[in-house]
Amino acid sequence: MVNIAERVWDVARSTPRRLALRSPREISYGQLRAANQRVAATVLASGRGPHDRVLLIAPSVPEFPEVYYGLHAAGCTVVTMNTMSTAHEIGYVLDDSGADLVIVWHEHVRAAAEAAGGRDIEVWELGEGTEMDGAPAAPGGATEAFEHDPQDTVVILYTSGTTGQPKGAELTAANLVDTADSFRPVLNLTSEDRLGTALPLFHVFGQAACMNTFLAAGASLSLVHPFDPDALLRLMRDERLTALAGVPTMWNAMLHARTALAPGDVASMRIALSGGASLPAEVIERFADRFGCAILEGYGLTESTGAATFNDVNREQRVGTVGPALPGTSLQVRRPDGACADEDEVGEILMSGPTVMKGYWNRPEATAEALDGDWLRTGDLGSLDADGYLRIVDRSKDLIIRGGYNVYPREVEEVLYRHPDIVEVAVVGVPDGYYGEEVAAVIVASPGVELDGEEITRWTKGYLSSYKVPRVFSFVDQLPKGATGKILKRSIDREALVARRE
Known part of the structure; x- marks a missing residue:
């Protein structure tokens, strides 16, 4: 019981x-x-x-x-x-x-x-x-x-x-307890840890992966509501936090916050936990340079109680991956025909283990579609390396097919985040009469900076093959976000992007 x-x-x-x-x-x-x-x-x-x-x-x-x-x-x-x-x-x-x-x-x-x-x-x-x-x-x-x-x-x-x-x-009941148990050894979590977060506790990441995990271990929780990057940074210093949890937009906002904090001011910090969406490597590197703390990525879904993988603090952390499977969890990457993919081959990610949901409430057909026996079909695309580290490529539904070539938005976003004047970006596909789909980028620029699509196109060509380079641009003050701060690509008006191109 x-x-x-x-x-x-x-x-x-x-x-x-x-x-x-x-x-x-x-x-x-x-x-x-x-x-x-x-x-x-x-x-x-x-x-x-x-x-x-x-x-x-x-x-x-x-x-x-x-x-x-x-x-x-x-x-x-x-x-x-x-x-x-x-x-x-x-x-x-x-x-x-x-x-x-x-x-x-x-x-x-x-x-x-x-x-x-x-x-x-x-x-x-x-x-x-x-x-x-x-x-x-x-x-x-x-x-x-x-x-x-x-x-x-x-x-x-x-x-x-x-x-x-x-x-x-x-x-x-077992999902909640097993999630807390699976995170504890990979975080080296003890009762002396102090977690700070502005994540919504009504969401699976804040609720199951963070609140339940840390409180079940006897650690403490500090909350910031609503999210304010300056307030969260001050909390790190004032309460000598050992851990911080957030999503990519939060880390990015903290990087751009006007603060005098230096690594020595937050020396107590030992882990920063990121989930909810893929985090650009550029953000990870800049956060480590500025605050002296590495952001470790994990991966999970609502359907897996927010738990699947994490960059275990006891193992090598590999930027660009979300780490190996959590204890008790197994991963597979499958081709469209259902066969297991080769090492480093991209396919759909499936997972099984103690954190996988029971099913969808009163939805037997949807449950049967999502669960293949003990395996949860995630709908995400990724690959496993020789050591079992998972690399997330994208959501299968976000894949852009331009002229017969696969374009993974995350790869394009990783490059655009390197641009010194880009704060946030979302890459999506828009209909195109010739190529089928065209690559579009919706960009938030640094305050006071005016960016030009042609200049961004030229700059991006230095990093990406021609078919991956965005040709459609929209410059906005902010991107649509959900409760966790995750960028909501489905809320981006594709028709407006097409009209802008025309």
């Missing part, structure tokens, strides 16, 4: 005064457990219990882990959602998941109330210190966490729905 809340409570039993959260307010493990117990008792007093779905909508604030582990302790299935979700999006998740309770941070109550009101679903408004308007009074607290079967569905996370309606990935 397993429960991720029980792992965190184990720390509270042995060292109740140890700090679980350092910022923005200090909370000991004993205090965290007490808050969890109060939340669990409140939920149980409302008539809800094990396996009932509860929707939690909250940002990266201390109340998130206080409520999250409380729901787990009560045995509920936790459904977390982006705080920017609209009433329509919330309504879809309520209908699909069957949740009959919404706990929502007070700043985001309007959309949740609108969605829930038309469905006669209760809404508890969450305030500071886990004060919840609308919740019943509950005497005492739940002293024991519910004992889950390892295969019980305890979290449902909805995919972004790039094609069709979003699907709910069912993560099990």
